[in-house]
Amino acid sequence: MLGTVLLFGMTLLFVTGLLSYAAYNPGLAPVNDKTPDKGLLGFYLFAWPTDPHWLYRLTQGLHVTVGITLIPVLLAKLWSVLPRLFALPPARSLAHALERLSLLLLVGGALFVFATGVLNVQLEYVFPGSFYPLHFYGAWVFFAAFVAHAALKLPQTVRVLRAGGLRERLRTHEGHGPDDEGEDGLAAPRPAEPTVSRRGALGLVGGGSLLLFATTAGQSFDGWPRATALFAPHGGAEPGRGPGAFQVNKTARSVGVGPDRTGDSWRLVVAGPGRTLRLTRADLLGLAQHTADLPIACVEGWSTSDQAWSGVRLRDLAALAGYEDDAPAVLVESLQLRGSFRKAALRDNQVRDPRSLLALRVNGADLTPDHGYPARVIVPAAPGVLNTKWVSRLTFGEL
Incomplete structure (x- = not known):
């Protein structure tokens, strides 16, 4: 048996x-x-x-x-x-x-x-x-x-x-x-x-x-079930209150991302064939904004329910970089100084999905530092580590 x-x-x-x-x-x-x-x-x-x-x-x-x-x-x-x-x-x-x-x-x-x-x-x-x-x-x-x-x-x-x-x-x-x-x-x-x-x-x-x-299964849910996940690192109560009160894997402090790296001096570099742009957060907020309800799910088994992310579509940023028709794969780089996946790559089918965003806000409020402020990637069905936080550069094209 x-x-x-x-x-x-x-x-x-x-x-x-x-x-x-x-x-x-x-x-x-x-x-x-x-x-x-x-x-x-x-x-x-x-x-x-x-x-x-x-x-x-x-x-x-x-x-x-x-x-x-x-x-x-x-x-x-x-x-x-x-x-x-x-x-x-x-x-x-x-x-x-x-x-x-x-x-x-x-x-x-x-x-x-x-x-x-x-x-x-x-x-x-x-x-x-x-x-x-x-x-x-x-x-x-x-x-x-x-x-x-x-x-x-x-x-x-x-x-x-x-x-x-x-x-x-x-x-x-x-x-x-x-x-x-x-x-x-x-x-x-x-x-x-x-x-x-x-x-x-x-x-x-x-x-x-x-x-x-x-004592494990609750880490895959929000609300009271998560408190039953006693043997899971992401069990217990949701962190804090408000729009950003859902689980994170790594905090900004743990990977060396502080206000000195995410303040007014921050620029997002968007690179493509023969074209490189440096965009402020205000520039990004001035572009067409879209919203997608997507969860975060990590290799350790924990996940969140759908959160309402809003920001700029990755395929629109690919167009700014010179790809007017079919958006290609993208290399995403993070500001983080420590930890794995400081760089991550997304396939072209992920970039082209209209729900794939460079998110600037979540649940109606600006991203918190632990959720990736000033900007993070969010892609449907992707492992959490590919939803890169604290994004500093997007390079579209051949990886």
Whole structure:
């Protein structure tokens, strides 16, 4: 039963993880791409769409919430097969030795991707190197071993789930399933007296998963549900009050952006083929203003509801830079002095979307410093880090 839950849960995690990587537009190298030499592993990459506008909020919210919820199931599954670790002789044949070695990739890969994922969600970057390539390659290694293991064990899983009455078997303390005995069984050779029923054991695992779900899922919502996200860095009450009272990932102070960089001396540089403009905030406010209701959704799994952003369309700024017809991709640069993604690239389909803005205001008020004043990018369905804050330069054209 634990394996069946992981079969579906791990598959969902892998698919949504690949989608998250695609959403970062890794083809726009070397700006967005943190994973060199993808080779065949990047076969599936595609231009991330802008519709529906809540797409990344859904896929990444599922990825993080389901991943954390599965932790007790994974640990219980590993505990259930612990007797096999000490089985003697350690290898009965060459084929058996190869199978046991493959389990190193399965178990080690699972622990690695879950550990790095949880550390990233908690904003604890204690692992060596960048999270993106570590998690990307680790996920592929794990899932290859996972698919092979699931294919080998699927017939046995089906037999066990069909044999006898499942509800009846969950009521008993003793007795093994039809496949527990023999060289492929999971029963300990000299088991101690049972202290909990099968149903009790599954209840303990399910209760742990339910607790983690209840204390994590709220970070994907605004209002009172966010206060239930006790284990998430962006849980708790919304910051402050007023139009800007919704979550931020990085504050202006944390990345070295102060009033000296965002005051009257600030200029937005808009560059294109043979044309470069330097625009004040007043210049930008004098251009045609548009409004779009869009959320912020981050790789750590947290998100906000739709906020009413207003500002200048990116495609209109591309026209100012010399692209009258089809707006191209754009390189966005930030004033921030510290942290990742000081530069980010957006595809042409994102620039051309009429909801993609260089936002100057949100919910009817000027941006706050923590929300990117004097100007920030907001794009439908894009990961939060691509919605660059404290924008200093937009370069349209070849990246």
